[in-house]
Amino acid sequence: MTRVPLIDPATATGAAAEQLAATRQTLGVIPNMATAMANSPAALQGFLGLFGALKQGVLPAATQERIALAVAEANGCAYCLSAHTMVSRNAVKLPEEEITAARRGHSLDAKSEAVLHLALAITRNRGPVDKETFDAARQAGLSDEEIVEVIANVARNIFTNYVNEALDVDVEWPLVTPFERTASSATREA
Structure with missing residues (x-):
């Protein structure tokens, strides 16, 4: 509740x-x-x-949704995973394999893959990004504007993840559980 x-x-x-x-x-x-x-x-x-x-901004809706899925998964936010899975499926029309891949920080698209690696480095390190990750983003073709928008999307999603987790907001969407919680539940039941 x-x-x-x-x-x-x-x-x-x-x-x-x-x-x-x-x-x-x-x-x-x-x-x-x-x-x-x-x-x-x-x-x-x-x-x-x-x-x-x-x-x-310049980042397409599909890229923003991939970031939202990756950050929600990294932060264990079932509310945001549920909401963004629904949006990814129904509004952005991402294929199911891309939704699952994004949750794991990957994409079949090379530029999206670099975006997700950058987004997760920012999320996990609370800002700092190593030279290799930053250079990989550049090599994948990310512009200065895109890089700054990746950072802004990460911040927006961390904010909503924290609001939903700290306040234990009731999920009104079809429930999507973070992979780690799903694996923990399966281990406990076995």
Whole structure:
């Protein structure tokens, strides 16, 4: 059960109501994550601002979804894995093998593979990236703009992973469990 109240858009007032309306306009839906985040309208506004800005960036939606899947898997966030698996399948139309590969930090596309290696290095090292990973991103053709947007997408996804995990937000999407938790559960049951 979510650790903070989920702010009901139908009864919300003031800044929370404004940001929940902006959420529907930006995302097309108001997910549980947003209703939890609406406890701080400023936090929800910040998320929506970054989301909207990156949507207009140079990284294609499929690349942004691959990053979201890889970062959610690395952080063990079932909420974000569930939401981004659904978006990847239904909105972006990534093939199932690409969704699974992205969760593991890989892609059949060389440039996407380099993006994911960079994104996971940033995630796991909390910012620092070794020369080899950075050079590999350059060699795969990533521009300065793309590299900065990879960093911004990682930050956005870490924020939502942390919100969902710290607040234990109820997952309203078809549940996708991180590989590590799935393996742990199978080991315990055996």
